[in-house]
Amino acid sequence: MTDLQIVDTTNFDQVVLAGDKPxxxxxxxxxxxxxxxxxPILAQIAVERKDQLTVVKLNSDENPEISSRYRVMAxxxxxxxxxxxxxxxxxxxxxxxxxxxxLDDALLAAV
Numbered sequence: 001m002t003d004l005q006i007v008d009t010t011n012f013d014q015v016v017l018a019g020d021k022p023x024x025x026x027x028x029x030x031x032x033x034x035x036x037x038x039x040p041i042l043a044q045i046a047v048e049r050k051d052q053l054t055v056v057k058l059n060s061d062e063n064p065e066i067s068s069r070y071r072v073m074a075x076x077x078x079x080x081x082x083x084x085x086x087x088x089x090x091x092x093x094x095x096x097x098x099x100x101x102x103l104d105d106a107l108l109a110a111v
Contacts, residue, residue: 003043004046004057005056005057006056006059007058008063009065015054015056022053022054022081022087022110023054023055023081023082024045024054024055024056024078024080024081025057025058025081026038026042026056026058027060027076027079028057028058029059030061032075034092034093035076038093038094041096043055045099045103053103074091076092076093078090078091082107082110087106087109087110088110090102
């Protein structure tokens with residue numbers, strides 16, 4: 001689907017919660033059209049912000065325990081983790097400029 005790193009139950013805690021920089025997790029599913037729409041935006045952000053942010057994907061259908069742990073009820077859901085804590089989340093696809101603004105605001109608030 002994309003070159004973004006995939007996380008699942010085997011590596012979520014290590015990659016996301018113990019990551020050395022903020023991690024944006026894309027909770028998605030194969031059947032979800034908006035999930036596919038947001039992929040190019042997330043891929044661009046992953047490249048453009050690689051020094052300050054890690055972007056990963058988690059298939060909610062294949063990893064229901066993680067989706068349940070974070071109460072993911074709709075897709076796509078984007079969650080930003082920093083130092084092992086959930087600091088921001090949003091449901092639904094959005095334009096790149098709006099997403100970057102929201103991410104930047106969340107990161108500034110977390111510092």
